Amino acid sequence: MADHVFQKCINAQCAATFSVDETRTACPSCGNLLDVCYDWEKLPIPQNLSYFEKYWSERNIPQRFSGVWRFQEMLPFTDLEKCVTIGEGQTLLQNAPCVAKYVGMKPDKLFLQYEGMNPSGSFKDNGMVAAITHAKLMGATAAACASTGNTSASLALYCGYTRLMKAIIFIGSGKIAYGKLSQALDYGAKTIQIFGDFDDAMNRVREVSQKLGLYLVNSVNPFRLEGQKTIMYRILEALNWEVPDWIVVPGGNLGNSSAFGKAFFELKMLGLIKRIPRLAVINAHGANTLFQLYEKEGVRWNEGRPDRAKIQAFFEQMNRENRRASTLASAIEINRPVNLEKCLRALSWCDGVVREVDDQEIVDAKSQIGANGLGCEPASAASVAGAKKLREEGIISPAERVVCILTGHQLKDPVTTVAYHSADATKFQETLGCRGVYRADFANSPLPVENDLEKIIAAIQE
DSSP: OOTTEEEEESOTTTOOEEOTTSOOSSOTTTOOOEEEEEOGGGSOOOSSGGGGGGGGGGTTSHHHHSTTGGGGGGSOSSOGGGOOOSSOOOOEEEEOHHHHHHHTOOTTSEEEEEGGGSTTSBTHHHHHHHHHHHHHHTTOSEEEEEOSSHHHHHHHHHHHHHOSSEEEEEEOSSOOOHHHHHHHHHTTOEEEEOSSOHHHHHHHHHHHHHHHTOEEOSTTSHHHHHHHTHHHHHHHHHTTTOOOSEEEEEOSSSHHHHHHHHHHHHHHHTTSOSOOOEEEEEEETTBOHHHIIIIISOOOOTTTOOOHHHHHHHHHHHHHTTOOOOOSOGGGOOSSOTTHHHHHHHHHHTTOEEEEEOHHHHHHHHHHHHHTTOOBOHHHHHHHHHHHHHHHTTSSOTTSOEEEEEOBBGGGSHHHHHHHHTOOHHHHHHHHTOSSOOOOTTOOOOOOOOSOHHHHHHHHHO
16 A cells, blocks of 8 residues: 555554554554554645535545545545445534523534434444455455444445455344344344453454454454544534534544544644534443543543553453443443543543433433434433533533534434333333433323324314
8 A cells, every 4th residue: 555654553652653554453562552644744635624525526426425535535545446435424414403402502503413324324334434445455355343233233234235245243142222233134244142241242353353364343443433533524514614612422432532533633733624622522321431530530641651550450440340331322331442542532632521421311312302303322312411411510601512423323222212202211211121210301202092083183282
């Protein structure tokens, strides 16, 4: 590949570099994560972001139709014609005045970035298309992932549609939404269910991938995160290239937050934006590792030298207590986020904050998002619940422009939606198998009415 791109260890005490012709998910010297880096001086850099508008007239070219490869100059690890695409990234940024009222914002200041419009129904397609493109360049014949659902659906879709390689998926025996599992099964992936949770599945898929030479597409793969940067480019595009004040994103494996920070850091470094927005990462209370380490323990990026001893001690205590993640927001039900250090870096670049929200706050926020016309899965709603909490704390002001990321479509997990709107607290709790969620304050319950014309009319007119 071209000499303008390479992989680099994020550990400042190591900083080893590797060719992009190598398939790596960790530095062999120190075991830390890798970045895809560019020698921007050897690349044609757009003078301004409006440069990308010209590609709207080239939508007959599949790669320019893609909401990822339309910005290929910002992730130039290969030539445009070699990029895989199935039309990902045709997503929507919607002003949401009703949700703004719920959060406590001015009506024109809250926006929802709806990644559920992607082909597999989640944000994962942005990163998966970049990873599959690199896998194709590497001559991979099989790709693997561990998943709570969305990654597996995306990998299975790309492998099934392109026929470039076989998909092998590891899932745990804990909660996985049937909407997501059905996709992996329907798209032809080989699905391995092991006894354990996502963290267990992640450990095993890394071992198996190394032993069998499988191309690993989880977000430890640095090319995955290159694709996920483009979510931020599309937000800027929708805002007429103006930078918002806040980006609020759910925090699970922390790939999105890591990618978003890298996107804005690069844009600022290249002079394409004048300022970087603040970043808020929102954990579920039942899977709040980042919140505990960042807000309670004070762990920071520290210019590539985070307190790894403190991080390790936290995980060792978690192991001793056998703590497992537990939240109905299955997509972020992760206790050992693989992108922890990259997220710490993003929080440093973006003057970020971390908050946790409980399941009650998540499902209430989800109901308000749905009432605004965008159905999302529970994990997505953590962003709105987090924005509401930050507004109540006075961290976000009502006049700031805030973008909340909705990571996945409502039909990824319809059981939660139906259970919530049943307005039966006991049924809600039993159906979801969750603890601590007892209310459905915004339930829109179906009305049972006798099959009688006058009674039906009366019910409608109530």
